[in-house]
Amino acid sequence: GIQVEQSPPDLILQEGANSTLRCNFSDSVNNLQWFHQNPWGQLINLFYIPSGTKQNGRLSATTVATERYSLLYISSSQTTDSGVYFCAGSGSRLTFGEGTQLTVNP
Amino acid sequence: DVKVTQSSRYLVKRTGEKVFLECVQDMDHENMFWYRQDPGLGLRLIYFSYDVKMKEKGDIPEGYSVSREKKERFSLILESASTNQTSMYLCASSLLRTSGADEQFFGPGTRLTVL
Numbered sequence: 001g002i003q004v005e006q007s008p009p010d011l012i013l014q015e016g017a018n019s020t021l022r023c024n025f026s027d028s029v030n031n032l033q034w035f036h037q038n039p040w041g042q043l044i045n046l047f048y049i050p051s052g053t054k055q056n057g058r059l060s061a062t063t064v065a066t067e068r069y070s071l072l073y074i075s076s077s078q079t080t081d082s083g084v085y086f087c088a089g090s091g092s093r094l095t096f097g098e099g100t101q102l103t104v105n106p
Numbered sequence: 107d108v109k110v111t112q113s114s115r116y117l118v119k120r121t122g123e124k125v126f127l128e129c130v131q132d133m134d135h136e137n138m139f140w141y142r143q144d145p146g147l148g149l150r151l152i153y154f155s156y157d158v159k160m161k162e163k164g165d166i167p168e169g170y171s172v173s174r175e176k177k178e179r180f181s182l183i184l185e186s187a188s189t190n191q192t193s194m195y196l197c198a199s200s201l202l203r204t205s206g207a208d209e210q211f212f213g214p215g216t217r218l219t220v221l
Binding site: 097 | 115139149151154164165194196208209212213214217
């Protein structure tokens with residue numbers, strides 16, 4: 001199956017800083033999603049982005065399918081952005097990376 | 107907006123009990139999934155279903171069964187709960203019966219503790 005690697009595993013920021021999270025996948029995918037897991041455990045959909053670039057407020061994502069990676073950008077981070085960010089890609093099944101634990105300090 | 111609901115947020119059961127976890131989606135999605143999430147092991151697929159009364163094994167089906175009698179409802183059953191099934195269980199659904207390509211939406215999760 002597909003392998004999904006995320007980096008960095010941990011990230012600590014001051015409020016207002018920008019950050020980039022990376023997701024590498026081992027083979028072609030026909031689905032690539034970014035999620036934020038809130039403190040209660042729910043996975044919140046951020047982007048469905050098999051290719052190209054999308055933006056939603058302070059968040060944006062880019063997937064370069066030919067080079068097998070995706071990037072999640074968080075600008076002007078807020079304390080409410082804290083949590084774990086997962087990317088997941090699929091051929092036949094959705095495979096999750098290990099996540100990036102983001103902490104935004106006031 | 108897609109809404110996926112799960113019957114309980116927290117559940118405590120005893121070893122050997124039969125446990126039912128229920129998941130309901132309200133957007134007429136064809137596909138439904140059950141995952142478990144454990145520290146250090148990430149999210150792993152237990153079972154999925156692409157149609158009523160259909161089911162497919164995921165990566166870790168041992169010790170679990172599922173039921174899909176209606177399109178909107180997908181149940182995960184632990185026939186005889188064991189302590190190693192203590193975990194966070196997440197249900198998801200997606201619209202189309204295409205092989206893994208469609209966007210998945212998740213419920214709030216059920217934290218199951220088996221004593």
